Every structure is written in C-alpha cells, then in structure tokens.
Amino acid sequence: MRIAALILLTTFPVFSSAAELFVEAESFQNQGGWKLDTQFIQEMGSPYLLAHGIGTPVDDATTEVTVAEAGTYHVFVRTKDWVARWNAPGTPGRFQLAIDGKKLATEFGTQGADWAWQSGGTVDLPAGKTELRLIDQTGFDGRCDAIYLTTDKSNAPPNDSEVLSKWRREQLGIADEPAERVGYDLVVVGGGYSGLGAAISGARMGCKVALIQDRGVLGGNGSSEVRVWAMGNIRRGRYPRIGEIIEEISDHATKSPGKKEEFVDELKEQVVRAEENIDLFLNHRAFAVETEGDRIVSVDAFDTRNGAVSRFKGMLFADCTGHAWIGAWAGADLEMTPEGRMGMSNMWAWDERAEPAEFPETPWALPLKMADFPYPRDHHGQWFWESGFDKDPLGDAEGIRDWNLRAVYGAFNAMKNGDGAEKHKTAFLTWVAYIGGPRESRRLIGDVLLNEEDIVSKRDFPDGTVPSTWSIDLHYPKKQYAEKFPDNPFISIAVHGKGVDRMYGYPIPYRCFYSRNISNLFMAGRCASVTHEALGTVRVMKTCGMMGEVVGKAAAICVERQCLPRGVYTDYLDQLTEMLELPGKAYRKQVGGETIIPDDALPLAGPAGLFEGLDPAKMKGLVIDDEKAKVSGPWVKGQGLKGYVGYGYRYASPGSGATMTFEAAAPEAGSYDIRVLYGPHPNRGTTVPVSLEAGGETISRRVDMRGEPTAESKSETFADVSLEKGAKVRVTISSDGAGGNVHADAIQLIAK
Template identity: 65%
Template structure:
C-alpha cells in the first residue's frame, strides 16, 4: 500500500479541472520564426518543443495569437529547462522571454531546473480576449520551450512526461477518440531511407501504404537536418535490380556534412507524393501500439506534432523503420541491445570565413576545450567523428547525449574564436550545426536469423540472401587521443574497420533478418534489423538500409496478396519473392490484382558488381577486363581512394608479398592488338613491377614504374603488340616479387591496331 501512495498523491494533485485556464503548446505557434520544432525526445519528456538553435545569434521570435475565455489576472507557467544545469555548468545559455502583447514578463525563462519543469513566470493581466504571444530568444544557444499555461487556479501544473496526458487533452479540447486511418495494406513508421524504400516499393506493387514520419522532412540521417551522406553500394549481387528505388531519391552530397541543397529534401517528398498508393504523414509521432492478442499488431497510434491531433492507423502489416525499434518494442517484440560499447550519436557542424572580423560569444557553459582537445575541422567542417554517448542511455537520455554534443562543438568553436585559436580565426563563423542527432545504435529487433560478423566474413550462403551489404564492418569507439579530458563521455570517435566484407559483389543479407520472430505481422528495415553489434557495423549505412526497405515492400505485397505472414513469404512463397526481387524498381501496378507493368525508362540491368563507380569498361575502346574479374593469388586489398580507376576500384598489395593477379582477355576477332595495363600511380608504388604477357605461343616480359603517370587515356600503359587469332586468350600476370614497392592492378585492355 505504501508503494501506491505517491501515485495516489499525484492523481489527487492533478485533479483540478483547470477551469479558466489556457494551455498553449509551443509547437502550435502559427509563426515559429527562427525557432525549430524538435521532436526527437517526445518519448523521454512527453512532448515536442521549440528550440532556439541560432548558433550564438538570437533567433527571430515565434509568435501566436491566443483566445482567452475571459479577461483578468492569470498566473503564468512555462515548461522549459536550463539545459546545462545537469552538469553544474556556469551560465544559462538557453535564456528567453515570453512577451504578452509585446511586453516581456519579468521572469527570464530557461534559467531554472536541470530537468523539464514548469517555471513560474509570475502573473499577467489580460485585458482583452485576443492576445498575441511571442517567444523572444536572448542568446541563440538552444533555449527550449514546451508549453505555456495561463491559469487562475492556485496549483502548479503537473510536470508529467506522459504523451498527450489527460489534463493537456482537456485544456486543448482534443477528442477522446482518435481519428481513424484505415484501409492500408502496410503502415510504415519512420521516413528515413529504409522507410522510404519500403513505402515506395510496396506502393508500386499495389499496396495501400501509410508512411508516418515524425520530422517535417524525409530522409532521416540522410536529410538536410543531419546530413550524413548516403553510403553503401547498390544494384549488385544476387538481385542487381534492388537499389534502383534508392537511386531515385538518394542524396548527391560530395562530403558529409554537405550543403542543404545536396540532400534534396524536396525531391524526396515529391517522389513519395507522386505515388497515389501512399498517404504521407509528416510531423506525426507514433507513440502507442494496440495489440490483437500477444503476437499481432492491430493498430499504431500517432499524433500530429503541430496540432496534437491523434490518429489510429490500422493495417494487416506494419514495418518498423524508426531506427530504435520503437514499434517492435511497444508491441513486445524480442530485441537485444549491447550494454556497453555501443556506437554513439553524432552532430556534425560547419563553419566559414567572412570578409571581415566576426565575434563569437564566450561559452563558459560549454566544454572547456583548447585547440589540442579536438581534431582541427578540415575543409571547414566537423565530420562524422563528433560523436558521443557510447555508454549512455540512447533511448532514455538521448536529449542529454545531443546536448553534450552541442556543448562539445560550442566549446571547440569557442577555442577557435576566443582562446588559443583566436589569432587564426578572426573571420570564422558557424554556418550550420545539426541539432537533430544522428544515432547509430540502440535496439536490435530479433528475426528468424540473427546475422553476425562470422556469417558475413565467411560469406555464409543463406538461401534468402538478398540485400548486398558492401560497407566494411565499421565500428566506432572513443578516440583515446581526445578522451583524457572527459573520460566519462568522450566526444570524438575513431572508426575501426574489418575490411573482409566483399565490397564489390556485397554480402547478401538474408530476408529473415527483416521480420520479427515473435510478432507475426511486423517487418523491420534499417538499423534495427536482426543483426548483432558487429554485423550492424556493415548494414547500417543509408543505401543499404534503403534496399532493405525495397525488399520489405515487395514482401508486403505478397503478404497482402496471399493473406500470409512475413515468415510465410520465406517458407511458402519464396519463388514468387525471387521473381519480384528481379523486377526493375520502376515496375508497378495500381492494385494488387493488376498485372505488373514495366515502363520503358527503366535503368539498364546492372551486373553482379553493380554500375561502375569509375570509368565504365563498356565505354572504353577495345575489350577490357576489370580487376573484379581477375584471379588473385595471395593477399590483395581492394581500394577506391585514388580516382580515375576503371570499373569499381583497384587492387593493391605490398612488394615482395608473394602475390600475383592474373587477367585473361579473349580476342573478339583475328588481328594485331595493342595490350594495355591500367594502374593508379602513387609515390609508394614499385618502380620495377614485373608484368608477364602470354598467349598460346608468345610471351612478353615488362618492368613497370608505377610511380609514373600512365600515358594512355584511362590510366593505361602499353605492354606491346601481339597478333591474335579469333577467340585466342591473352593472359596478363602482375606480380609483387622484386617490385620495389607496393603493386597496383586495375584492368587490362586489348585494342585493335589500325593498319
């Protein structure tokens, strides 16, 4: 009985009906000004909120017109926090004022409480029923406002973190019953690459789809809000059509972070909106799951983060593309999460130089950094390795992880502007900093297969392998060089790669990783699929996640057609699934019962290694054999860092390592041919690389200086001319013995010699 007492007291405390009260949700302000809608932490603190993310310059006021039930004296409360107080940091960077009809209240907000709380703002006299409110930022350093309450009651409002709590519903006049949204074959929760891939793929196969995204833009980590460029090779492996949908919407960023324009938020939305089978719900946060028994989801509930209107989405099938496995967790799906050593969250940033001196405010509340405490931001941007939260709670304290990242970046820029870097950065100013975090790892939902590192490295052949993962097993850890000052929460990471992943053909991730083993109608795609911590290091990049969505969308169409579960697609309908996976990404039908149509403008079918990322061998003169088709002897490493290569990359090995590469080229017609060999020059290459050219009765031997630039277009050098019969095979062997340095092998070309 004693354990129930606090709950009973809370209920009694929350009992007032809050008559003659006005609740204003900050996210409902008609004109947000320069304030940003932050929806990342609703599950932690119960609500979206407005954030004054001005990079040190106060943002424009957010304004709203509010109708009061009557005039008179009202007490004012603002739900906010002092976001650096949890670390006992000096100063209050998130200060702002509340203006009522243009007049600021005496209290300055964002100055009290390490946790979200209702900060008392004194009293205000309301003389007319129509009132204009404004949030007036004072610093530009991430002040935050959840809601404002005007009341004539004596009690302080309850500071609960429940989403759409009863007292808020009453004051906002929300309907008790949610708006029904049904008739869907698939409900997709999460609008990143995996969610977009799933929605587009299912819609084009005739499914009616609801796509729910809690942000105002699509793309997730690959949007302009986070700006992680899209990595992972597509259109290759067992099903080289998979990835064609991803290719339609993926960003064109040349670095990470890139520019706003490069991430193409509008293009992504336009592609989704063009599909008549998709209903898109931006700014909708899914927060509750209704079950039909223990093993089947009946509905997902979401609310509009701008109006708080609640909706109930019903469907036979659901896919969790939230990144955190949120829908699976709420449904009771089996999951796992590494206790420690998880990859963290990043918040990248960028700066530029003005034509004149630019000041930056002192930041005593930020991390106390000097220039030696962080990597100098090359190319004027802080890259992916600005990452923290490795052993922190990625679900219950994501806001704390994000805020620590902000303190780290502001502390670094303060060092550049006001401390030991000041003499070199007089004109430097911040241009962008991600306030939406880029998380990498949390819950991993469990499917019928839990993929691990050994499966990938050993190329374990699952019969349902379908999504090619080509990224190395890339795991992030705190970088010791920069961890000494803040050992409890380092903010710079290092990537440790296991490069034994096949980066050309790709490792085919099995379909059985894409559905829940204990929730019968739940798919998952993205970084919450059924893998372990190590395997996550290769499957988590955006284009790979997008291809998972493509596969799930096609599987959903089979489930809808045959009224079966995702598991039964593998057990009973895999031949049909195999055929769907071979269809072009633009293949479509309006309804499930229609015939599938393939439009004329589909991309050319890529080979097992996908479209070339370098020079296309098919467009070069003569006959070309790339290194992907060559026989390797000994240990060779695949590379693509030196641009201008043929095909998909090149091979390199240490000198005198005992290795060799053997190319075999068949002459298409009889005649005289010039035999060419391609390599990428570098200062660490050997000057005496041995190359042997052989036919059935001819042999040439050469020593090549691979530090010199090849003289023939495409990076080739001539090895000599040979007369060949039609169908005769030329063998070119490049060895490491006696090379005098590293050896590089890219391609072999035979070109007819014109007489």
C-alpha cells in the same frame, strides 16, 4: 503536445468554466525563429520549441488566444535550465513571455535540470483575445514546451513525461478514440532512407502505403537537418537493380556536413508525393501500438503541430525508426549492446567574413582550449563530433544532444574568445545541427542475426539480397581528446575492419528484415537484425535504403500471396528474386497487376555497380572481364591504374599460388587474335606464366608485364588461332615464377 481545447488559435473559440488556459508551444501560429524539436518526445512527453540561434536571439514566436473569463491568472511555463544538470555557470536558455503586450518579469529556462513547470507570477487579463509572445534572450537553445494559466494557484499543472497524458488530453480536448485511417497494406514508420526505400518500393509494386515521419522533412540523417552524406555503394551485387530507388532520392553532397541544398529535401518529398499509392504523414509521431497475439493491428500517431491523433491500421508494418520503437512497443525480440555503443553526432560549420565578428562568451559550455579538439578544417565540424557512447540513447538522448552542443559552443568560444582568438577574428558560425545524428541503439531480432564472422567469412545465405559495401566501421572515443572529459568524450575515432568487398558487396539476408516473433513486422535500417559489430557495415544510409527497397517488394508478395514476411522466404523466395531484378521505376497499379517498365528506367548496372572503366560491351570483339573469371588464391582488387576494363583489375604477389582462368566461346567460325589485357607497372612480373587452351591445343608463354603505367590497359596478342563456332577458349594467368606482381584485367577475342 498540441493545440489546446481551452484557447483559440484563430477561430472556433472554446470557453473554460475552470478559468484556465493551456497552450502547447508547438501550436503557435507564428513560430518566428524558434524550431520545432520532436526528437525527445518519448523521454519528456512532448514536442517543444527551441530557440536555436547559434548565439544570436531568434525572432519571437507569437500566437493569439481567447481568454474566456477576466481575472488574475497564475502563469506556468514548462521548460528547463538545460545546463543545470552539469552545474555549469550561467543560464544560456533564457527567454521571456509577453502576454497582451506586457513582458513578465520572470526569466524562464533558469530553474531546474529537468523538465518542470516554472512559475511566472501573475497577470491580470480581460476577457477576449490576447497575444502570447516568446522572446528569446540568448540564441543559445532556450526551450518551451507549454504555457498554462489558471485563476487558482493551487491548480498547478502535473509534471509528467507521459506522451499525451490524461491531463493533457483533457486540456487539448483530444477524443478518447482516435480517427481511424484504414485500408493500408503497409504502414511504414520512419522517413529516413530505410523508410523511404520501403514506402516507394512497396507503393510501386501496388501496395497501399502510409508513410509516417515525425519531422517536416524526409531523409533522417541524410536530410538538411543533420547533413550526413549518404554512403554505401548501390546498384551492385547479386541484384544490381536494388538501389535504383535510392539513386532517385539520394543527396550528392561533397562533404559531411554539406550545404543545405545538397541534401535535396524537396526532391525526396516530391518523389514520395508522386506515388499515388503513398499517403504521406509528415509531422506525425508514432507513440503506441495495438497488438493481437503475435500481430500488430494498428499504430497510433499524433500530429506534432496540433495534437490530432490518428490510428493507422494495416496488414503489414515496417519499423524504420532507427530505434526499434514499433518493435519494442509490440513486444518484439530485440537487443542493445550494453557497453561500447556508437554515439550521436551534432555537426557544425563556420565561415569567415571581411569584418571582425563577435561571439558571446559561453561560460556554460565545455571549457575548451584549441588543443582539446581537432581543428575544424575546411570550416567543418565533421562526423567525429560524437558523444554518448555509453549513455542511454533512448532515455537520455536530449542529454547527449545537449552535451554535444556544449562541446561545439565551447570549441567555437576557444576559437573566438580563447587561445584561438587572434587567428579567428573574422570567423562566425553558419550552422550547428540541433537534430542529432544517432548511430546505434536497439536492434530487432529476425530469423537470422547477422554477425561479423558471417560477413568476414562471406557466409553464403540463400536469401542474400542487399549488398553491404561499407567496411565494418565502429566508433570509439578518441583517446587524446577523451582525457579531459572521460565520463563523456565528444570526439570519436573510426576503426575500420577488413573483410567487406567494397565493390561487389556482402549480400545481407532477407531474413534480417523481419521480426522472428511479431509475425507481420518488417524492419529496415539501423534496427535490422544484426549484431553490434555487423551494424558497423550495414548502418550507412544507402545500404539502409536498399533494405527498405527489399522490404517494400516483400510486402507486395505478402499481400498478393496472403502470407506473412517469413512466408516470403519459406515459400516465395523465387518471386522475391524476380522482383529484385526489376528496375527501380517499374510499377504496378495494384498488387498482382501488370508490371510496367517506363522509358526512363535506369540502365542495368553490373554486379559491381556502374562501370568505372571501359565498358566491355563497347569494346572491339568479345571481352571477358576479370569479374567473370574463375579466381583461385590471394588476388587483390585494384583501381589505382586507370584505363582498366569494367570495374577494376586484380593483382597478386609472385609465388603466391594465385591463378585466374578466363573462359569464352567463339561467336562465329574463323581466325581470332587472342589478347591478354593488363596494366604495366615497374613492379609487375617479367616472366608471368600465361597459357591458352583452344581447338585442342595448349600454348604457354611467359609475358613481361613490367613497364610504365599507360592511359589504358595494355592489349598484347597472345596467339592467333582458328576456331569453330562455339569453340571453347581458356586463358589462365598464374603467379608462380612470375618475377614480380601479376596483373589480370581481361582477355579479348578479335575476329581477323
């Protein structure tokens, strides 16, 4: 937790009559190479400093304190031996503490599997300023929470894991009443893709927004700290404007994990700070909620660097934490799949240099040989380095992360010092994620609990909004690598289900984005109202971000209409629809004000996203794409034959009963070539039935679609007809008696 009331970081000395000093490691003025780790506050009570040097000791962390009274001080450091829980040999997390320039003899991080105060002996200190220095000895994830010095040995600090416990509050001088931050229409907790979408969307529709993020960067799993590339197609479906905000802040990584700069942390922050209606609170951890009846009144959060507590009051709240923390504290209905959950990933990368590179032996890591893990091709340990499937994702997240680290270091040790040593003499680690990428824990329950059958059967909800285009992708331990460590496998396999339209997307109902029993609580992202199976498709980051976009716009309606989230569905769904059709950059200075569409608004995408083929609007004449045709039977969407119109084409097996009907109206009176566009291929039909109804006549032909693929779909004139202005044209392509696969791309009316 934070800055001590009994020490001095730079100015404002505070003198202790109890002859004691308390220093939170995260409050060190110079953290050197140590990392601020805030992932596990709820389970162990505090942020801490982590010496994550991937095998090379990190630079010292230093701070200056003021000793109020000279004397002999007993030293205590809250830390742990992070591999002791597995009885692993060695102590990789060793570090020393130097006080007033003198190293204590004690090596910290060498005792106990749990967080506890390790004694460091005594030190004689004069009154006045002195320096504290944390000295990493291994580069293998030593950790320090806090330092406590007292002249009374019996005055040992209590070892509790409560966030901002009474004892810590007293030590830090934290006021009983936090500073109030008021006037917010929407308080968003969580700065990943879902939180970013909610905050930016709400702010642009005029809401005053507080965005609370417990780390120093935005993006969550899509930040440079975790480096999961953002998946899920955007700008498509019923409301193709949804996703335009996410397009502004999304990474463009070509691999996962990608390079740090590909995840554009600075751009995300820049876009948020450009919004006048957003107050951004980085490095703030929410830890408590106040409710009245079925409403949230406020959320408490503390600054993870100095302990200052703020109370955020607002009309509406959005849980975008990924773990449903806000909903859980508020008493929202929720669920967590008891077994078979997806786990957490910690990805990694390595490279090679011209000269041989050394890597320390890691006897405490998992004892791996090259056959025990998939070879990290392209120098990347990818998403499938995943564990914790049936472990506690909330109460033991640190244990899951640490097991992943043991797996990574064990694998690289096998490459460098084991049976892969001959091949990897020049290999060296370049990056290992110490921030975990979780996939599944708690989910809040809304008025609709979306399930797999809803998605596969394409159940049509009237409030379907966000297009989910990822397949139902669930992760399980990969059997061949699970045998050696059956209690906690660390390599996963993805099992992809069918039934999700990856072009158009399945529209997720708005009613999945608010709590059914906490009346002013929205949720977006991994804690939305879906089952475990449905989570497999909605959990990817761009889809989560689009959920946030919908939440932000719904919040603006709540403020304008003085209603609650449920009321948007029951009374103002038409208004939400109108908002979802606005460009992502559209904005209002205040709720209910004039909507302004700036010149740099993105062009409207079609129902299946931006065109990947020929744009029908730019082709000669009137073109009707297969997306606008009436489809019956088992057509399959394809994009393999290039040069298609719009977003792709469709094909069907001969005799399958598939039909497709294109309808058009003549824009002017005159004579027209009616053309059929298809992609030739050796497996296409030679006798494909095509019929034309126009001007009271019906013309039927058999079309030979067989041939070698061409650069563009073949345009074949089917008929030449005279039409009155507005006359209807209907072209039907069938599979019966086709003599091969049937291909349907578009029809074209060209005036002669």
